[in-house]
Each structure stands twice: as C-alpha cells, then as structure tokens.
Amino acid sequence: MENLDNYDLPLFPISSAAKLLNISVHTLRMYEKEGLIIPFKKESNHRLYSKADVDRLKCIRRAINESKISIAGIKTIYSLIPCWEITKCSGEDRNNCLAFKAHSQPCWTFKHENNPCSKKNCRSCDVYNQYAECTKIKELITSFI
Amino acid sequence: MENLDNYDLPLFPISSAAKLLNISVHTLRMYEKEGLIIPFKKESNHRLYSKADVDRLKCIRRAINESKISIAGIKTIYSLIPCWEITKCSGEDRNNCLAFKAHSQPCWTFKHENNPCSKKNCRSCDVYNQYAECTKIKELITSFI
DNA sequence: AAAAGTTGATATTTATAAATATCAATTTCT
DNA sequence: AGAAATTGATATTTATAAATATCAACTTTT
Numbered sequence A, B: 001m002e003n004l005d006n007y008d009l010p011l012f013p014i015s016s017a018a019k020l021l022n023i024s025v026h027t028l029r030m031y032e033k034e035g036l037i038i039p040f041k042k043e044s045n046h047r048l049y050s051k052a053d054v055d056r057l058k059c060i061r062r063a064i065n066e067s068k069i070s071i072a073g074i075k076t077i078y079s080l081i082p083c084w085e086i087t088k089c090s091g092e093d094r095n096n097c098l099a100f101k102a103h104s105q106p107c108w109t110f111k112h113e114n115n116p117c118s119k120k121n122c123r124s125c126d127v128y129n130q131y132a133e134c135t136k137i138k139e140l141i142t143s144f145i
Numbered sequence C: 001a002a003a004a005g006t007t008g009a010t011a012t013t014t015a016t017a018a019a020t021a022t023c024a025a026t027t028t029c030t
Numbered sequence D: 001a002g003a004a005a006t007t008g009a010t011a012t013t014t015a016t017a018a019a020t021a022t023c024a025a026c027t028t029t030t
Helices: A014-021 A025-034 A051-065 A071-078 A091-095 A134-144 B014-021 B025-033 B051-065 B071-079 B091-095 B134-144
Strands: A047-049 B047-049
Touching: A014 A025, A014 A047, A014 A051, A025 A051, A025 A071, A047 A051, A051 A071, A071 B071, B014 B025, B014 B047, B014 B051, B025 B051, B047 B051, B051 B071
Parallel strands: none
Antiparallel strands: none
C-alpha cells in the first residue's frame, strides 16, 4: 500500500492496467468475472483501475504464480473473510445472507438485498478492500476471535 | 462420518487404501508429504489407514477434482483453522509458535515444542480431525468469533 | 520364499487451469 | 475519423499441477 493520495482514484483504462501487470486484457476481464477484482465502471461501462486495484492484482498474481493457489482456491479463501463482523451484520441478517453461507465465492460476488450491504458498494467496502492479500486474512480472523 | 466403532482404527495398508480411493500408492505418499494426511505408522514404519482417513482423503480428492482447489490452496485453507483456540494456546505460546504465524502450511506440519501441542499427537488432535472438510472451516471460524 | 512394505531419487505422462487469440457487432473516447 | 473500449461467444495455446511409473537397496509381513 503506497502512500499516495491518488491511490484509490480511477486512473487506468483496461489496456493500461494490462500493460502495468504484463498480462492480457482478456485475463483482466476473466479475473473480474471470477470475482477477484471489481474495477470502477464509467457511465459508459468502460472499466477503470486505480493503483490500489493494480496492487491488488499483483497480489492475486503472486498467489497464482508463486504460491500456486488456483483461482478457485483464492475464491474459497476470500469466502472465509468474516464479513458479517466487519459489516456488523445482525444475526437475522446473517441467516438470510447467501454470502454468509457461501464457501466458494467471496461475499462481494453476491447480490445483497435487505441487509446492511444493500446500501453499500462492495468496491469501497472494507471486506473487499483490506484483505486482498491472503496472508492478511489469517491476521484478520485472529483479530476477531 | 459413519457411525462405526472401528471408524478410527488402523485397518488398511497403503495398497488397500489406494484401491479404496482408486489412486496410486505414490499419490497417497505425496499427500502425506504435503501434510494433507497423517496415517498411522506401525513400529516397523509401515503406514496404516483408518476408515476416517479414507473419508478424509475422499474429501481432499473432491476439493482437488471437483472444487478445483490446488494442493497449495488446500494447505493454505487448513492454515486458517484457529488451532490456538481449539488447543487453548496461551498468548505467550502463540507468539512462540510457527504454526500460529503460518499461512501456507497446516499447523500439524510443524514441530511443536514447549507449547500445549508438544504433548499431543496431531493425528488425534481436533484441529486435524474435525476440519478435513474445507466447507466446515467457515462454520468453525464463525463459531469462534 | 514371495509379496508387500519402506525411503529417496528421477523421469514421464496426463489432465487441465490459466492465458491468449480470435471472431462479430456495437459504443465511446480523444 | 480512428483508436480503444464494450459484451459474448468460441477456439487454441501454454504452462504446470497432479498423478503415474520407474529405479535401487532394504525391511517387514504372511
């Protein structure tokens, strides 16, 4: 996490982000379809990526290429983030929440209705933002227990 | 988990276990080397597997073949089990524990010295036993928070 | 004694996830 | 106007994890 005030601003179109990461545009769209990344979308539907997004994607690439964790594995690990604690979900909200029960999809890949998340944008949610790094997830779990 | 009183007994030599699982003997040894399974060992060093072991291995095979989670991914997920809660590890014990800090290896792949685990056999530990199924790990985390 | 187990290499095969490359029809950016 | 973006297919390539198959030298089981 760099200390830059434009760290979270939508700066890069998909082609620039792909160049920064040295991967193809298609791969970026694939990561999005899998729920690993949520880029900004202009009204025109064009994607824009922040520096934070690029860092998140670098982290994902390390997990895939160095740690040898498959995309399905990363999704499963993301699904273990105790989102209900971060969002202060009530007991009733949890029981009605597909994300709470999920164990192969991150919470932010679900549609949230009639719960604290319905008003939020997952892109700017702490659940999505603070734990891109798999290594931080254990610390997170530890901190909540 | 079948309701059989011989469920946890060392019954099958490696060749029989391999046949039951329809995989090769070498693959079973590989899973052991990766820390996914801890079979019984006779004094002669020969492996023996229980029905519980076979069920655990079936679960691991489903994660690999159906859920498409890589072995490295499974190990990472296992490392997220809050062992320190299950074993009632003290704060000081945690800080001295490699397993507590690990995020790519299950706790039972470490040597435990001078902590509550040093007296235990991981094979018969709840951390190892009760959460072979990845889907149960989220429930476990939830239960502790 | 023969069969089956052990460790520890190394080498090869197989299966498939991950990534790339296309296409087309359309829209937006500069 | 031309470049670059969009969605949504389909097809192919590439990289490598997972699994198998070998060795050899030795020990244990039956």
